Amino acid sequence: MLTRLKANSEGKLAKQICRVVLDQFDKQYSKELGESWNTVRDVLISPSLWQYAILFNRFNYPLELEKDLHLRGYHPILQGSLPYYPKSMKCYLSRTPDRMPSERHQPGNLKRYYLLNAASLLPVLALELSDGETVLDLCAAPGGKSVALLQCAYPGYLLCNEYDSLRVRWLRQTLESFIPQSLTNAIKVSELDGREMGAAQPEVFDKVLVDAPCSNDRSWLFSSDSQKAACRIHQRNNLPVLQVELLRSAIKALRPGGLLVYSTCTLSKAENQDVISEILTSNSTIMPVDISAIARTCSQDFTFAPTGQQCSLLVIPEKGKAWGPMFVAKLKKSHEYRKMAMWIFLRSTRAEGSYGKIVDLIH
Numbered sequence: 409m410l411t412r413l414k415a416n417s418e419g420k421l422a423k424q425i426c427r428v429v430l431d432q433f434d435k436q437y438s439k440e441l442g443e444s445w446n447t448v449r450d451v452l453i454s455p456s457l458w459q460y461a462i463l464f465n466r467f468n469y470p471l472e473l474e475k476d477l478h479l480r481g482y483h484p485i486l487q488g489s490l491p492y493y494p495k496s497m498k499c500y501l502s503r504t505p506d507r508m509p510s511e512r513h514q515p516g517n518l519k520r521y522y523l524l525n526a527a528s529l530l531p532v533l534a535l536e537l538s539d540g541e542t543v544l545d546l547c548a549a550p551g552g553k554s555v556a557l558l559q560c561a562y563p564g565y566l567l568c569n570e571y572d573s574l575r576v577r578w579l580r581q582t583l584e585s586f587i588p589q590s591l592t593n594a595i596k597v598s599e600l601d602g603r604e605m606g607a608a609q610p611e612v613f614d615k616v617l618v619d620a621p622c623s624n625d626r627s628w629l630f631s632s633d634s635q636k637a638a639c640r641i642h643q644r645n646n647l648p649v650l651q652v653e654l655l656r657s658a659i660k661a662l663r664p665g666g667l668l669v670y671s672t673c674t675l676s677k678a679e680n681q682d683v684i685s686e687i688l689t690s691n692s693t694i695m696p697v698d699i700s701a702i703a704r705t706c707s708q709d710f711t712f713a714p715t716g717q718q719c720s721l722l723v724i725p726e727k728g729k730a731w732g733p734m735f736v737a738k739l740k741k742s743h744e745y746r747k748m749a750m751w752i753f754l755r756s757t758r759a760e761g762s763y764g765k766i767v768d769l770i771h
Contacts, residue, residue: 450727459730465559484498484500485526524552528552531669532553548569549572552582569599613663622673648683663741668738669736669737673733684737723735
């Protein structure tokens with residue numbers, strides 16, 4: 409079941425590819441991506457080609473490190489490419505595979521940077537955060553996107569939710585490592601089943617991020633337990649059901665006029681475009697938001713595969729731009745359904761005396 413990769417030139421321990429997962433990916437993605445799959449496959453099975461971006465922590469800004477990275481040939485990504493790119497967010501990368509050492513967690517000391525797949529910033533940027541907004545990160549662990557959100561703006565309230573009790577400890581530690589005490593009153597961690605969030609906090613949030621549980625292509629390929637991997641592949645068809653349920657809950661938690669971004673780290677069409685299509689066809693309150701301009705303006709740093717949807721993007725890895733997989737879709741909750749609901753209520757009550765007054769209010 410397992411095929412051993414060659415150790416890289418630095419003599420690090422070789423990883424193992426799980427053959428049952430690779431076979432499934434070959435079968436599915438060669439159909440969905442066509443010839444592009446060969447290029448993507450080469451990167452995914454070769455960790456020596458992987459790249460890691462360095463997201464600076466603005467709450468403990470590493471000026472000396474920034475100078476050093478410039479000397480080593482690192483460059484900032486995305487800056488100036490998007491009209492809503494926040495000046496407070498700084499992320500650097502090298503065009504060659506190079507990984508900075510991770511900083512250790514030290515209680516009371518803030519880390520200077522966070523290592524991440526650069527494509528992970530796209531769903532955060534797509535939210536277009538502004539200071540003072542109420543924000544929900546529905547599936548927040550391990551916390552990288554929550555940290556990135558806080559590099560963009562100072563939310564009035566940020567709820568970081570994670571249902572898995574083990575992962576929530578990881579989330580809390582990440583936040584403690586990057587966020588100063590002065591912001592802790594504006595940030596809360598909850599452990600609610602994401603499918604129940606909409607009922608628990610209806611129409612509370614200006615912005616919602618749903619970085620959904622998915623068949624994480626990079627990590628699944630290196631599953632150490634072949635039986636567990638086979639079970640994952642077998643149960644994979646259940647994931648879109650969960651993802652749709654999480655999105656429907658997120659929509660309920662989103663205020664009218666608010667923005668929702670859905671993301672995964674899989675190439676799977678069933679978990680990406682098909683989930684968004686299901687939401688758009690079954691929910692009249694949700695409108696797609698065109699983000700195709702991101703693909704045009706960010707092509708220098710990322711490679712995009714067509715999705716057939718203007719409201720979504722799919723980042724695929726290739727040598728030299730080994731970012732992704734990352735699927736991003738942007739949606740907006742309409743104001744119109746609230747007006748319609750009010751009209752129905754007024755017609756049912758036939759309260760003619762108050763009818764005109766309330767009609768004035770909803771317009």
